Amino acid sequence: MREALRGLTTRGRSFLAAAVAAAVSALILGESDLLRVAVLLGVLPLLAAWYVGRSRYKLACTRSLEPARTPVGSSARVILRLQNLSRLPTGTMLLEDRLPYALGSRPRVVLERLGAHQASSVAYTVRADVRGRYPIGPLMVRLTDPFGLCELTRSFPSVDRLTVIPQVHSLPRVRLAGEYAGTGESRARSVAVHGEDDAATREYRRGDDLRRVHWRSTARTGELMVRREEQPWESRATVVLDTRAFAHRGEGPTASFEWAVSAAASIAVHLREGGYKVRMVTGSGTDIDATEGGGEGLILDTLADVKSDQNSDVSVLIENVRRRNDGGLVIGLFGALTVAEAELLSGLRGNGATCIGFAIDTSTWVPSGVAEAEREHAAASLALVRAGWRSVPVTHGDTLAALWPTVARGSQGFAYRAAMAETTVSGVTR
Numbered sequence: 001m002r003e004a005l006r007g008l009t010t011r012g013r014s015f016l017a018a019a020v021a022a023a024v025s026a027l028i029l030g031e032s033d034l035l036r037v038a039v040l041l042g043v044l045p046l047l048a049a050w051y052v053g054r055s056r057y058k059l060a061c062t063r064s065l066e067p068a069r070t071p072v073g074s075s076a077r078v079i080l081r082l083q084n085l086s087r088l089p090t091g092t093m094l095l096e097d098r099l100p101y102a103l104g105s106r107p108r109v110v111l112e113r114l115g116a117h118q119a120s121s122v123a124y125t126v127r128a129d130v131r132g133r134y135p136i137g138p139l140m141v142r143l144t145d146p147f148g149l150c151e152l153t154r155s156f157p158s159v160d161r162l163t164v165i166p167q168v169h170s171l172p173r174v175r176l177a178g179e180y181a182g183t184g185e186s187r188a189r190s191v192a193v194h195g196e197d198d199a200a201t202r203e204y205r206r207g208d209d210l211r212r213v214h215w216r217s218t219a220r221t222g223e224l225m226v227r228r229e230e231q232p233w234e235s236r237a238t239v240v241l242d243t244r245a246f247a248h249r250g251e252g253p254t255a256s257f258e259w260a261v262s263a264a265a266s267i268a269v270h271l272r273e274g275g276y277k278v279r280m281v282t283g284s285g286t287d288i289d290a291t292e293g294g295g296e297g298l299i300l301d302t303l304a305d306v307k308s309d310q311n312s313d314v315s316v317l318i319e320n321v322r323r324r325n326d327g328g329l330v331i332g333l334f335g336a337l338t339v340a341e342a343e344l345l346s347g348l349r350g351n352g353a354t355c356i357g358f359a360i361d362t363s364t365w366v367p368s369g370v371a372e373a374e375r376e377h378a379a380a381s382l383a384l385v386r387a388g389w390r391s392v393p394v395t396h397g398d399t400l401a402a403l404w405p406t407v408a409r410g411s412q413g414f415a416y417r418a419a420m421a422e423t424t425v426s427g428v429t430r
Contacts (some may be wrong), residue, residue, distance in 0.1 A: 007153075052145050082120060089238075098137055138157055169400055277291045359392065
């Protein structure tokens with residue numbers, strides 16, 4: 001009852017104040033009718049508080065998100081389903097779901113009377129323009145009497161999370177440079193080399209097909225030997241994301257770092273669809289091997305949370321990648337680089353890896369000191385090419401879909417861009 005009295009609304013408290021004033025006036029003036037009015041005004045909010053306080057609704061609430069993972073700038077639908085588990089009907093209820101500021105204001109929905117064991121659903125939409133994981137809930141239910149004199153709040157403990165992932169852009173299918181450096185399920189290669197005598201063999205195991213027996217090796221070793229089965233080779237790719245905070249410019253969704261995150265997500269998804277085994281490495285220490293069935297979702301969820309790091313360094317990024325260098329294709333998304341940092345990246349070309357770097361010219365995001373910044377970016381791009389990388393310069397306004405064909409096998413774009421970078425450096429220097 002105490003909780004219910006604390007839940008009196010402004011209207012309920014006004015009724016009590018009016019009752020006290022009427023009672024005092026009735027005693028002073030000696031008016032019995034005015035005293036009856038005072039009693040009525042005082043009893044009404046007390047009865048409302050008793051009614052609301054004794055209301056023990058048995059409600060079950062479930063919340064579903066459609067979809068639970070949504071790209072930046074897209075909307076998601078939140079569906080609330082409430083069921084009355086008791087035999088008593090409920091009154092009109094006001095539902096309010098807690099939301100973080102990034103998802104907008106708190107939605108308030110009125111739910112009409114629920115009969116015994118009856119269920120009803122309400123829905124609202126949310127939209128986020130910034131990546132991240134956002135909690136939704138808990139749901140608060142406001143109970144009130146028919147006169148609005150008393151209001152109590154009940155809350156459900158359940159909280160769901162909406163994951164806002166970076167934009168994933170569709171990329172054209174091209175023959176990537178270095179796509180055969182690894183292996184691929186769709187490209188089965190025989191372990192045996194040319195020539196019958198050089199066939200790769202192993203010892204016979206129970207159940208092996210006798211037609212696979214390699215008689216020359218059997219005669220040479222004195223043991224029954226069989227040819228090895230063709231092994232499925234899989235193409236491998238490592239997507240490297242530069243998270244150095246000082247290497248990027250701009251703020252909010254239009255920052256150069258957000259362009260790099262969206263590009264990393266798009267490239268990783270595109271390569272997985274092409275049959276690659278994809279690994280994602282960031283300068284903050286994140287290392288994801290997306291080889292399993294849910295690998296794509298794991299990459300997108302990780303990129304939803306990735307932040308720029310003030311303590312990140314190119315040498316640390318190189319060390320993170322080289323912890324397990326499987327060769328194949330290395331695609332880097334780099335912010336502003338110095339010549340020395342670009343030269344350090346030559347350390348990632350081991351084990352026959354083909355390296356492609358998207359060098360983001362961050363000065364075009366926030367123009368300041370354009371001439372000097374242009375010279376530094378051109379020099380870094382040229383150093384990256386000399387370090388064995390295939391450099392793709394990126395400026396503000398460029399789309400990944402338009403730049404992607406330049407990474408194709410046999411593309412002349414790399415040589416042309418390298419020549420342009422060298423011309424820019426020499427021209428500015430002179």
